[in-house]
Amino acid sequence: MSEEPKPAGLDDSKAIVTSLMQAREEARPVYITAGGSKRHIAGRDCDSDTLDVSLHRGIVDYQPQELVITARAGTPLTELIAALQEHNQMLPFEPPLFGGKATLGGTLACNLSGPARPFRGSIRDAVLGVQLINGKCELLNFGGKVMKNVAGYDVSRLQAGALGTLGVISEISLKLLPQPEKTLSLRYEMTAGDAIECMNRRAGEPKPLSGAFWLNGDLTLRLSGAASAVESTAAQWGGDILDAADNTWENLRDMTLPYFANDEPLWRFSVNPAATLSTATDSSLIDWGGAQRWLRGEYPLQELQQAAASAGGHVTLFRGGDRAAEVRSPLSGTEQHLQQQLKRAFDPDGILNPGRLYSWL
Amino acid sequence: MPESSRNELTRRLRQYLDADNVIVDQESQRPYECDALTIYCDLPLLVALPETTAQVQQVLRVCHQLNVPLVARGAGTGLCGGAMPHPQGVLLALTKLDRIVNIDPLARTARVQPGVSNLAISEAVAAHGLYYGPDPSSQVACSIGGNVAENSGGVHCLKYGLTVHNILSLDILTVAGEALTIGSQGLDSPGYDLMALFTGSEGLLGIVTEITVRLLPLPEVAQVVMAGFESVDAAGDAVGAVISGGIIPAGLEMMDRLAIQAAEDFAQAGYPRDAAAILLCEVDGTREEVDQHVSQVANLFNSMGASSLTISQDEAHRSLLWKGRKSAFPAVGRLAPDYYCMDGTIPRGQVSFVLNEIHQMSEHYDLRVANVFHAGDGNLHPLILFDASDPNDVRKAEEFGSRILKLAVQVGGCITGEHGVGVEKLRLMPSQFSAEELLQLEDIKHAFDPALNLNPGKGVPILKRCQEYRALPARHQHE
Ligand SMILES: Cc1cc2nc3c(=O)[nH]c(=O)nc-3n(C[C@H](O)[C@H](O)[C@H](O)COP(=O)(O)OP(=O)(O)OC[C@H]3O[C@@H](n4cnc5c(N)ncnc54)[C@H](O)[C@@H]3O)c2cc1C
Numbered sequence: 001m002s003e004e005p006k007p008a009g010l011d012d013s014k015a016i017v018t019s020l021m022q023a024r025e026e027a028r029p030v031y032i033t034a035g036g037s038k039r040h041i042a043g044r045d046c047d048s049d050t051l052d053v054s055l056h057r058g059i060v061d062y063q064p065q066e067l068v069i070t071a072r073a074g075t076p077l078t079e080l081i082a083a084l085q086e087h088n089q090m091l092p093f094e095p096p097l098f099g100g101k102a103t104l105g106g107t108l109a110c111n112l113s114g115p116a117r118p119f120r121g122s123i124r125d126a127v128l129g130v131q132l133i134n135g136k137c138e139l140l141n142f143g144g145k146v147m148k149n150v151a152g153y154d155v156s157r158l159q160a161g162a163l164g165t166l167g168v169i170s171e172i173s174l175k176l177l178p179q180p181e182k183t184l185s186l187r188y189e190m191t192a193g194d195a196i197e198c199m200n201r202r203a204g205e206p207k208p209l210s211g212a213f214w215l216n217g218d219l220t221l222r223l224s225g226a227a228s229a230v231e232s233t234a235a236q237w238g239g240d241i242l243d244a245a246d247n248t249w250e251n252l253r254d255m256t257l258p259y260f261a262n263d264e265p266l267w268r269f270s271v272n273p274a275a276t277l278s279t280a281t282d283s284s285l286i287d288w289g290g291a292q293r294w295l296r297g298e299y300p301l302q303e304l305q306q307a308a309a310s311a312g313g314h315v316t317l318f319r320g321g322d323r324a325a326e327v328r329s330p331l332s333g334t335e336q337h338l339q340q341q342l343k344r345a346f347d348p349d350g351i352l353n354p355g356r357l358y359s360w361l
Numbered sequence: 362m363p364e365s366s367r368n369e370l371t372r373r374l375r376q377y378l379d380a381d382n383v384i385v386d387q388e389s390q391r392p393y394e395c396d397a398l399t400i401y402c403d404l405p406l407l408v409a410l411p412e413t414t415a416q417v418q419q420v421l422r423v424c425h426q427l428n429v430p431l432v433a434r435g436a437g438t439g440l441c442g443g444a445m446p447h448p449q450g451v452l453l454a455l456t457k458l459d460r461i462v463n464i465d466p467l468a469r470t471a472r473v474q475p476g477v478s479n480l481a482i483s484e485a486v487a488a489h490g491l492y493y494g495p496d497p498s499s500q501v502a503c504s505i506g507g508n509v510a511e512n513s514g515g516v517h518c519l520k521y522g523l524t525v526h527n528i529l530s531l532d533i534l535t536v537a538g539e540a541l542t543i544g545s546q547g548l549d550s551p552g553y554d555l556m557a558l559f560t561g562s563e564g565l566l567g568i569v570t571e572i573t574v575r576l577l578p579l580p581e582v583a584q585v586v587m588a589g590f591e592s593v594d595a596a597g598d599a600v601g602a603v604i605s606g607g608i609i610p611a612g613l614e615m616m617d618r619l620a621i622q623a624a625e626d627f628a629q630a631g632y633p634r635d636a637a638a639i640l641l642c643e644v645d646g647t648r649e650e651v652d653q654h655v656s657q658v659a660n661l662f663n664s665m666g667a668s669s670l671t672i673s674q675d676e677a678h679r680s681l682l683w684k685g686r687k688s689a690f691p692a693v694g695r696l697a698p699d700y701y702c703m704d705g706t707i708p709r710g711q712v713s714f715v716l717n718e719i720h721q722m723s724e725h726y727d728l729r730v731a732n733v734f735h736a737g738d739g740n741l742h743p744l745i746l747f748d749a750s751d752p753n754d755v756r757k758a759e760e761f762g763s764r765i766l767k768l769a770v771q772v773g774g775c776i777t778g779e780h781g782v783g784v785e786k787l788r789l790m791p792s793q794f795s796a797e798e799l800l801q802l803e804d805i806k807h808a809f810d811p812a813l814n815l816n817p818g819k820g821v822p823i824l825k826r827c828q829e830y831r832a833l834p835a836r837h838q839h840e
Contacts, residue, residue: 225646
């Protein structure tokens, strides 16, 4: 194909397998880390020795014509994005970069996606294949570099949100998108309740919506796509047009808005986008067109979990608070049993990030 | 299984299901002997046709207690022998669970039972300006439960994703008949992503009894640009040019000469009979956007050497252009007693190379082949024409098919893009996966179905190791 592959970085997978074998022999669980940006977020704190995979990095293959990239898990997202930029392409899921520290593997393990997620899919949706090292220290490949692949179970997407408890992710192939020709943001003053209604109605229109969030009495909508479509939609929808230099979306993506600059426990709700959340307060932040909502403050998990369940979803103590206790909605007995069986299928000795997702996993 | 056990099973199931819904006699079982890949058929011990989820649960419990294999079946349009009955098992047909339970226009979701046909969902929500994205060519008939089990795709998956991208939540019954809901009404769920695991799991991990699908707004406008090319290579290059040109078409399909002629005879869609290949490229969006993209695509096709160019003038014309494509399988089917549809996916850049190789194989085996496929996704559907009544033809067709799929793996692709492994491609799994990888897949199966009673002998090969498990070897060998 047209492009020379980029300088390859370093394939450190042999060393990772060796360390893992040693850990397994000594029955000494590991905590997998690369950039370290997510050590104290998304999951429970893990006190195992660290297995550092940050050396295992670099783009393995990038075929702009195929809209596919394959990179090692320790590759910083900024490096990927810079390579894509040269070909006017992008990661569809707009991941948080966390000051440049976020890596591809960590982003998949935490299933983190930014404001575009409801409109262009999550990292889980973009994954085409993974290479991973399971708890038996075997280097395995699932999925591939093609758009469609239904041979075998979808082990690749299963890694999304597994927080590294099923395997050390080694390489990931992703589906890409061309960059939109034009992007424009519109702002409206309204209450949270009206904003939820409005976001959902707008998302039901065939327009190039690519972001919808509400904070402090303002609803902001983002349009991206063909210039003609963006302009005509903006004209129809009205609202105040945000300055092109405004970096609210980047700050929302990276959780660097003033809203997040706070030591209080931070809760993430993933719910029916149209639902009213009984725990919503004026200081909630509503993103993902209503499907992701943030809440700050001290609350018992159980109370929030009930509120999330009535809104058709679940809650996670994303940051802060007691990270030795459970940090996410519990599962039914049947599901808990299946998840434990699944963990055993990948990691029979329980050496990979034990307790990171749930205390019992 | 001795006759007494069959009687016992029948008696137990008839405690919960109407007698008519437990089919024991062979003549009435015939319609269930195979899916749309008719070269693989068998008769089950009995066919169960539950009418409610509670009845499905009872069937599972009884089978679990008696340690009887169970094969789920939707509409039977599958193309890998996935729903072929097990001779010692129950065939669980889910067609009577065909209710649309709820539509939520604001949140853009619908809850449906597994037997609802794919198209029925889009029809039911059209009044709200919505539709369900994945549109297999079999959408009039195939069930949404079958779509989930196969992770089915369709013409519009290039832009809107596969089944896995368009469902939010599933109600599942485990092999022991325990109920659970996975996924959520939000965009993710706590713990492992069982939605990813269940989608495409071919009825091997559990039975799907309800599906919450995500709905999309109907586009303002959609238009098709059809271009004829004098060579398959030129058409293949044009596919790459569109994709890298910064437009993601709603669909981008290719047909070669034999397929064009068959489809044209069948549908009179106005396809250029003299072309070596055609591309059908649909763009959708707002009026302005579609105008812009149609002219971009048309210019691109011209610059890539298109020998003819047609742009759909209105909705009727657009439907007509698609009718030829959507009826291509049956149309090609009229050219020979039987056809064998393959389903490999390859990197888009390999399309011309692989099509040329297929052409040479076609000469080698002296079997004609027509190509109709999802070019934008690199998902090939070579249709091998043969005569199933001639054992030599069957052997040749199977060998030809295997060679195509192995070639797909060699060029960086896979043995199945959307039709599944089923019984058909089981022996090809080792050409895509190492022994360790196959064992990992097998371990996943064990996690959900330790006695291996769900759809045995399909999807994932059960290797030697499993002979430790009781009663397996015989049950797992279909050959
Ligand atoms: C003419 C034609 C065109 C086609 N075009 C396409 C296409 O464009 N794209 C595409 O992807 N496919 C296509 N197919 C293949 C087929 O239509 C799909 O695989 C479809 O999803 C099968 O659905 P079904 O209801 O017929 O399932 P079946 O064939 O009845 O079953 C398929 C599998 O699903 C399992 N299953 C069914 N229901 C359930 C359930 N409720 N719970 C658990 N497991 C279940 C079965 O055990 C079996 O393994 C085509 C087929 C034909 C005949």
